[in-house]
Amino acid sequence: MTVTALLTTAQLLLVSVTLSHGDVSQDSPITLIVFNSFENTNLTYPTTVAYRGILLGAMRRLQASDHSFTFKTREDDNYGPFLVSVNGLAGTEKDRTYWELLVQSADGAMIWSDVGVGCYIPRDQERIILKFRKY
Ligand code: B12
Ligand SMILES: *[C@@H]1O[C@H](CO)[C@@H](O)[C@H](O)[C@H]1NC(C)=O
DSSP states (O other): OHHHHHHHHHHHHHHHHHHHHOSSOOOEEEEEEEEETTTTEEEEEEEEEOTTOOHHHHHHHHHHHOTTOOEEEEEETTTEEEEEEETTEEOOTTTTEEEEEEEEOTTSOEEEOSSOTTTOOOOTTOEEEEEEEEO
8 A cells, every 4th residue: 555655656756757857858850051141152951959959059069070060159248159150251340240040940930039059949840040141
């Protein structure tokens, strides 16, 4: 009787942990697109992001596995990592250029991310567009 009661409590605990944390999950496929708006060229990199992982993590994984993709960030005191350069091309204050962060969801809708690469959590099948442009 006591054993049964204990088991039931343990099972209930397990169920509640699973509900709050989600199941043990697979990495989500995403696509990173490096878009140079001046030359109108795109490079496409299929990659993955950890379950509820940040975009910066997916970019680090990609950089480690595919040496044709490189990037650099600068730490900002308030907002975290600022994406300075991609594939050796850096935004500058002099030219007023930067890498803009855009996101296209699986249904095609395009949004402007209101957070940087260290805060953005990509969803399954999203296309993340890093767009080199002027401000
Ligand atoms: C101007 C500005 C920019 C300019 C900065 C360049 C420049 N020399 O002016 C540009 C156009 C480059 C820019 C880009 C982005 N920005 Co901006 N930007 C601002 C804005 C309007 C003013 C910042 C400022 O001048 N402060 C005054 C100076 C004296 O203080 P400062 O600390 O030196 O400012 C620096 C930082 O703010 C930094 N910075 C600006 N934006 C961002 C974004 C991130 C993620 C980081 C880490 C740093 C950073 O650049 C400033 C100049 O060096 C703020 C909103 C606000 N009213 O504060 C948003 C703001 C900081 N930006 C924001 C965002 C989201 C972005 C982008 C991610 C947008 C996008 N989807 O691409 C990109 C960054 C992408 C990347 N490469 O990492 C958000 C940050 C929120 C967050 N928690 O992440 C803010 C708060 C606006 C908002 N709508 O919420 N931005
Ligand atoms: C590159 O990608 C962007 C964003 O998806 C798109 O607007 C643009 O037309 C593309 N350019 C080329 C040459 O494919």
